[in-house]
Amino acid sequence: xxxxxxxxxxxxxxxxxxxxxxxxxxxxxxxxxxxxxxxxxxxxxxxxxxxxxxxxxxxxxxxxxxxxxxxxxxxxxxxxxxxxxxxxxxxxxxxxxxxxxxxxxxxxxxxxxxxxxxxxxxxxxxxxxxxxxxxxxxxxxxxxxxxxxxxxxxxxxxxxxxxxxxxxxxxxxxxxxxxxxxxxxxxxxxxxxxxxxxxxxxxxxxxxxxxxxxxxxxxxxxxxxxxxxxxxxxxxxxxxxxxxxxxxxxxxxxxxxxxxxxxxxxxxxxxxxxxxxxxxxxxxxxxxxxxxxxxxxxxxxxx
Numbered sequence: 001x002x003x004x005x006x007x008x009x010x011x012x013x014x015x016x017x018x019x020x021x022x023x024x025x026x027x028x029x030x031x032x033x034x035x036x037x038x039x040x041x042x043x044x045x046x047x048x049x050x051x052x053x054x055x056x057x058x059x060x061x062x063x064x065x066x067x068x069x070x071x072x073x074x075x076x077x078x079x080x081x082x083x084x085x086x087x088x089x090x091x092x093x094x095x096x097x098x099x100x101x102x103x104x105x106x107x108x109x110x111x112x113x114x115x116x117x118x119x120x121x122x123x124x125x126x127x128x129x130x131x132x133x134x135x136x137x138x139x140x141x142x143x144x145x146x147x148x149x150x151x152x153x154x155x156x157x158x159x160x161x162x163x164x165x166x167x168x169x170x171x172x173x174x175x176x177x178x179x180x181x182x183x184x185x186x187x188x189x190x191x192x193x194x195x196x197x198x199x200x201x202x203x204x205x206x207x208x209x210x211x212x213x214x215x216x217x218x219x220x221x222x223x224x225x226x227x228x229x230x231x232x233x234x235x236x237x238x239x240x241x242x243x244x245x246x247x248x249x250x251x252x253x254x255x256x257x258x259x260x261x262x263x264x265x266x267x268x269x270x271x272x273x274x275x276x277x278x279x280x281x282x283x284x285x286x287x288x289x290x291x292x293x294x295x296x297x298x299x300x301x302x303x
Contacts (some may be wrong), residue, residue, distance in 0.1 A: 003083045004099030011048065011101065011122045014301050016279070017061060020077075022084045023112065024054030025101065027122060028158055042127035047124040049104065050114035058286055059234075059298025067266060073296055077298050220239035231282035232261050232300045237268035242270040254293070261302070273297060 003019075010017045011027060018024040027046040034041050057077070087104075090096050091112070096104040102116040106153075200217040235251060237259065238244040244260055246272055251258035256273045263269050273289055276282040282299055289297045 001065075001069070001079055001083075002099065003065065003080060004063070004097075004101065006061060006068065008101055009062065010064060012124055014060065015046075016054070018054050018056065018058050019057050019061065019084060020057035020080060022087060023050055023052040025049070026051055026054070029123060038133070039132070041132040043121070043126045043131070044123055045126055048122065050102075050104065052112050056287055057290070058283070059217070059290075059296060060300075063298050085283075171208045221245065229277050230302050231276040231279055232270075232272040232302065233274050233276075233282060233286045234261075234296060234298050234300045235268045235271045235273050236296070237264060237266075239268060241269055244271050247271045251256050261300070270300065272300075 001228075007017050007019070007025065011025060015027045016024055026049050028049070030045060030047050032042060032044050047266050059073075062073055062076040062080060065071070065079060066073045069076070087096055089104055091104055098104060100117055100120050102114055105113050107113050159166070200287060235247060238247065248258045248260060251273060252272070257275070258271060258273055259275070261272050261275070273293075274282075274285055276285065286299050
């Protein structure tokens with residue numbers, strides 16, 4: 001079982017994937033940028049870094065493996081422990097390849113250095129977007145030759161006199177017809193304008209009286225602004241809703257702000273201990289709960 005594939009899947013959905021007793025991969029969203037050297041436009045993406053100090057088990061990776069492989073949480077945790085032992089032995093001699101995520105190596109001081117795979121973009125909003133490289137545009141200048149028509153003087157001299165008089169008469173008749181139409185249109189517009197002014201005066205002088213006015217109705221509108229809390233410390237996922245409700249009641253009696261946070265893609269109802277708007281607060285609460293209440297609790301991030 002290659003757990004690197006599961007890490008790769010989770011990086012598309014979450015911002016922090018912790019491998020117990022080894023380290024954690026953390027993602028940060030960066031905006032689109034232009035490489036000034038090559039003038040290439042790169043789309044937004046998730047920048048991945050590795051933090052060797054994140055070693056506490058948050059249960060996310062083990063829970064995902066257990067659900068995907070249909071095995072218990074304890075067995076999935078053992079699979080991760082065995083993989084970590086192999087990784088620690090391998091990285092002592094050769095670079096450690098973590099699937100398509102990147103490569104881990106040890107420097108001279110024994111510190112782990114991470115080189116991410118820059119060809120993979122884990123930001124789902126940028127799916128299908130690729131870097132845009134500049135394209136040179138060639139401009140062609142066309143030479144336009146102007147043709148000047150040459151007037152034939154012979155044809156001009158050959159026009160009979162009666163044709164000139166007929167053309168002049170036709171032009172005068174046309175101008176007379178157009179002028180008559182314009183005069184009629186102006187006359188109609190003037191009549192309509194006077195009628196509109198008279199109607200406006202009547203409307204302004206009219207008085208409307210309502211004998212029995214309706215009472216005024218006051219509506220009280222209450223806006224409820226719900227603060228989104230995407231970080232949830234999960235207590236468990238239940239097949240039956242009744243069991244989920246019992247778990248919520250039990251945790252509330254212990255002082256937790258427990259609630260049902262939804263149904264996952266496997267049809268299980270998820271119950272949280274608490275929910276947070278800040279990731280650090282959620283992780284600190286998770287560690288306290290794992291040490292005191294439930295070692296199987298894990299962190300869930302919902303957008």
